[in-house]
Amino acid sequence: MNTLDIDCLRPTQMTHGERQIRHKAEAYRALHARDLKMAIAEKPIAIVLGPDEAPYVIDHHHVAGALLGIGVTRVPFVLLRDFSSLSSAEFWLTLENRSWTYPYDPARRRVAFEDMPHRLTDAQNDEFRSLAAFVRDAGGYDETDVPLAEFRWADFFHARLPFPASDAEFDALLQPALALARSPKAAGLPGFIGDARR
Known part of the structure; x- marks a missing residue:
């Protein structure tokens, strides 16, 4: 199964739930090595390719964040679409039209796409x-x-x-x-x- 470095994954949402990530991390940490490997394989990270072929996470942001929190650095992924030929503006509008991005901060204020976080760990709680x-x-x-x-x-x-x-x-x-x-x-x-x- 192909894998990607979690640190290179780009989020498509401005926020995440840090309590949820910690809760998932605790559950993963409690698993034996074999069970953890199976749990990781069962939930590949859904991505699309954006400009410069950067991998953007469409689903399982919290899974990736929790795994990173317990020291897992690479995760399996499934590629849903290749939008790497689009401009940045076209890319984000395409994601928004598909409901694949959430560009709002914790106060529900709209955020410009250029201000979206570049790493999963940069998302706001x-x-x-x-x-x-x-x-x-x-x-x-x-x-x-x-x-x-x-x-x-x-x-x-x-x-x-x-x-x-x-x-x-x-x-x-x-x-x-x-x-x-x-x-x-x-x-x-x-x-x-x-x-x-x-």
Whole structure:
């Protein structure tokens, strides 16, 4: 299986959830070497080639970040598209038209494409992106293939819940966020399940 150096991967989102990355890293760290190898092989990083044939991550930013956090330097990948012949402007517009980029900072302000981070570790922390992942893992909504689904959930929580300034405040948000995810207010979001499984 072909691999790429994680450090050369370019993000297509301005933010990530650092708590989610740490959580994934802890899970990977707990695995025996053989199981870790299998876990890595099961989730190849989805990329597209951009200008200068740079590899841009379309999916599994957090997986790559977590693996980097435990000292893994190379990951398997799957190439979805080769956009290397496009100009930078054409490339980013193509990604946006496919919902393959999220150019917004943690305050939901639009960021110019030229200001997007160049390395995965340069992405800004978004507490609500982590909250969206934790709510999904707790059964608040279903995992889905809809592009940027977890960012849509993060935006939803950001608009309705207070910013968590500490670990305790973040932990205290999980139950209210779960209730919101199951409420009619979340109807229409990707993976919405309502109160069907309460």
